[in-house]
């Protein structure tokens with residue numbers, strides 16, 4: 001049995017919201033609100049690219065980490081409108097969301113482009129938060145499991161065991177994102193466990209897959225966070241709407257603080 005403990009992570013995905021001043025104020029309020037708290041989860045704020053620097057400045061000297069919402073897989077070049085991994089590092093980001101369903105739905109992200117970005121992020125020391133999850137009609141047609149397995153398998157294409165252990169996954173059922181329809185906690189925990197069991201194929205020692213943190217995302221709020229975070233399998237949340245208000249996001253963080261530190265491998 002391994003005594004490795006999976007991190008609890010509470011990440012805010014601000015999407016295309018906040019001007020620089022607003023972003024700075026929100027980040028400052030969160031930093032102030034988490035000061036001195038015990039058993040804090042890893043807190044990651046993912047503002048738009050244009051606010052990365054002000055959020056990094058607000059988080060300076062605190063344990064709060066900063067992430068981007070997308071990244072290109074190339075280091076530089078004639079790719080108008082893209083942002084390269086070294087640019088994120090230069091801004092002070094340490095995480096990056098990859099393969100979010102909104103990127104898959106509206107910006108041509110696929111199971112082929114996700115692994116390129118994951119690899120590039122890792123090469124530059126960024127921690128990818130890889131998003132997977134089924135569409136409503138896929139769920140209705142009982143395709144949740146094959147869709148999620150395919151997305152997870154694709155994301156780790158070509159990665160070493162050591163690299164996979166640096167990833168964070170987020171199970172985000174697309175029908176639950178921004179809709180207020182949260183996935184029932186037992187079902188969310190089941191699919192989160194499926195993400196980890198899919199990763200077993202990539203490890204010689206299958207138990208090692210238990211060390212990869214997997215979050216839940218999709219209408220997580222101060223109201224439902226406690227129940228979702230009470231599931232052993234769910235290591236935290238990737239939170240959109242409810243991360244835009246300091247009070248609500250701090251409430252979710254408070255629920256995460258109450259979570260016992262779990263051993264990655266159960267006896």
Ligand code: PGA
Pocket residue numbers: 013172176177178179180217218219220238239240241242
């Ligand atoms: P939501 O978004 O919390 O607003 O549903 C989650 C996400 O898209 O990451």
